[in-house]
Amino acid sequence: MPGLTPEEWEAIRLSLRVSLSGVAASLPLGVAVAMLLARARFPGKSVFDAVVHLPLVLPPVVVGYFLLLVLGRKGPIGGWLESAFGVVVAFRWTGAAIAAAVMGFPLMVRAMRLSIEAIDTRIESAAATLGANPAWVFATVTLPLMLPGIVTGALLSFARSLGEFGATITFVSNIPGETRTLPIAIYTYTQVPGGDLQALRLSFIAVVLSLGALLASELLVRRATARAAGRDA
Amino acid sequence: MLEVDVRHRQGGFRLEASFASDVAVTALFGRSGAGKTTLVNVIAGLVRPDEGRVLVNGRVLVDTARRVWVPAQRRRVGYVFQEGRLFPHLTVRQNLLYGRFFTAAEDRYAVLDQVISLLDIAPLLERRPAALSGGEKQRVAIGRALLASPRILLLDEPLASLDAGRKSEILFYVERLRDELRIPMVYVTHEIEEIVRLAERMVLMSDGRSVACGPVPEIMARLDLRPMTGRFEGGAVLDTVVAAHDLDYGITTLAFPGGELECTGVDALPGERVRVRIRARDVSIALERPAGISVRNVLAGRIAEIGAPRGPEVDVRIEVGQVSLLARLTRRSAEELGLAPGRPAYALVKSVALDHRSVGYA
Numbered sequence: 001m002p003g004l005t006p007e008e009w010e011a012i013r014l015s016l017r018v019s020l021s022g023v024a025a026s027l028p029l030g031v032a033v034a035m036l037l038a039r040a041r042f043p044g045k046s047v048f049d050a051v052v053h054l055p056l057v058l059p060p061v062v063v064g065y066f067l068l069l070v071l072g073r074k075g076p077i078g079g080w081l082e083s084a085f086g087v088v089v090a091f092r093w094t095g096a097a098i099a100a101a102v103m104g105f106p107l108m109v110r111a112m113r114l115s116i117e118a119i120d121t122r123i124e125s126a127a128a129t130l131g132a133n134p135a136w137v138f139a140t141v142t143l144p145l146m147l148p149g150i151v152t153g154a155l156l157s158f159a160r161s162l163g164e165f166g167a168t169i170t171f172v173s174n175i176p177g178e179t180r181t182l183p184i185a186i187y188t189y190t191q192v193p194g195g196d197l198q199a200l201r202l203s204f205i206a207v208v209l210s211l212g213a214l215l216a217s218e219l220l221v222r223r224a225t226a227r228a229a230g231r232d233a
Numbered sequence: 234m235l236e237v238d239v240r241h242r243q244g245g246f247r248l249e250a251s252f253a254s255d256v257a258v259t260a261l262f263g264r265s266g267a268g269k270t271t272l273v274n275v276i277a278g279l280v281r282p283d284e285g286r287v288l289v290n291g292r293v294l295v296d297t298a299r300r301v302w303v304p305a306q307r308r309r310v311g312y313v314f315q316e317g318r319l320f321p322h323l324t325v326r327q328n329l330l331y332g333r334f335f336t337a338a339e340d341r342y343a344v345l346d347q348v349i350s351l352l353d354i355a356p357l358l359e360r361r362p363a364a365l366s367g368g369e370k371q372r373v374a375i376g377r378a379l380l381a382s383p384r385i386l387l388l389d390e391p392l393a394s395l396d397a398g399r400k401s402e403i404l405f406y407v408e409r410l411r412d413e414l415r416i417p418m419v420y421v422t423h424e425i426e427e428i429v430r431l432a433e434r435m436v437l438m439s440d441g442r443s444v445a446c447g448p449v450p451e452i453m454a455r456l457d458l459r460p461m462t463g464r465f466e467g468g469a470v471l472d473t474v475v476a477a478h479d480l481d482y483g484i485t486t487l488a489f490p491g492g493e494l495e496c497t498g499v500d501a502l503p504g505e506r507v508r509v510r511i512r513a514r515d516v517s518i519a520l521e522r523p524a525g526i527s528v529r530n531v532l533a534g535r536i537a538e539i540g541a542p543r544g545p546e547v548d549v550r551i552e553v554g555q556v557s558l559l560a561r562l563t564r565r566s567a568e569e570l571g572l573a574p575g576r577p578a579y580a581l582v583k584s585v586a587l588d589h590r591s592v593g594y595a
Contacts, residue, residue, distance in 0.1 A: 125279050126318040128305040130381050131335030140331075144322045230321040230361035 011185035019161035022101035034112035064170025104157030115149020155217035239285030263438030278305030311383030332381025368399035430593030456540035468512035491554010496587030516560035
């Protein structure tokens, strides 16, 4: 798009990178947690379920503040990460990705869990009688059959990440080129005199990106569902 | 060789089964809810019994006393489920090859091309299960189980979800397996017709218990088991040999130890072994040899046993030569004729009552 300033491009690129990284990093954990919630029975399961869903109902600022407390350079995990590996996430784009992933996590898990619960477990026991051990059953039957849920979950989380504001700004602040994602850039432009046009342009781009994500998810889910059900897409 | 001796409780249901069999096809027979599927799940390793043991070809799969438990994936037990349970996301070819992948190379005896031609599934290979008919699905399910090169094949009512035409189609393929692959099979059913066609031995299940086990003709001839071996379709089962065909009339003569039977619709060559089921309600009894009668099978024998009457009916066992026939009469007839064990009598069977549905090919 002509007329976009380098700073605006930076915000768009950063937003995409933060959201994609957050989704990619949380995907395996999402599958694991969804499997636990859908299949396992253990004491404290309802508490665990509530904790997973907490980011959905908590004010995002609170989530960001907790992340800062835990993952900040003086936090228990953040401090350890820095001393052991020299990794710092606070006030870095990686921290923004973590904040986005945490906020999108309940949506991701929910979609996956629903698709796991829809799987006929008798098909899995058929695989066992054919010689597949539990790990193989998961890889060759469960995972392909829950693919529609994985796609939906990933895209929901991605869309949620694109719009993430509160947790991000609390945890990693508003650093141009590092943590100033699209929503934070828009907010920043609305705060400076004469930034209205830029805010409007970026808002338009946000609409396009979100719409694109929704359309892509629609298409992918349709194909994944067809594949899992054995129809040709 | 299959040895089962297990006890298991599941909710309010109790399973108590004990039998051994070393024949090609062992049938598990009983009404729905008799515990047949639970028993098969125990053999396959999908249900862990509270107590007991299961051996296949001398290999211990479960022995609770010795704390042996082989998980399903290491049992090499082929299982054909009632509803097929094909993998919906894989093509027919991928479904077929699934179990083969997990079978060690030295254990593989099933050959893909052979199984494909045996079950006539070559045209289906690139399709997905959703695009298959019920009969096609079951054929693929059988092929998938076979290609894992199992040591024993369990078929749990594989015809239950099919219509009549598809049923005889699959029965034909199961017969082919039995005759060409020589793999021991456990065949679960509640249809006498299928047992007569396929099985050598049967295990009779009722309310979770294995009530009797033995050769099919022997079990079917026992009057004390009649309430469980089929009220309507039940009757004696005879192993016979085709003696002659009358092509003009379409009548086949079957020889059994001590007599002959004429029947219709038999599709076998002279000298071939044929098993025939004679429904008790198709057999009449006469005290003297009747004359001027259309019934073609008039078999001289002796009343051997009279069963306990049930309502207006009573079952009577007649020995003809070395075999037994069962006749279902009204209690009134039995009394008026003065039937009693030891009395000579004639068993009358219409030839048209013995059609292709009563016949199995051994």
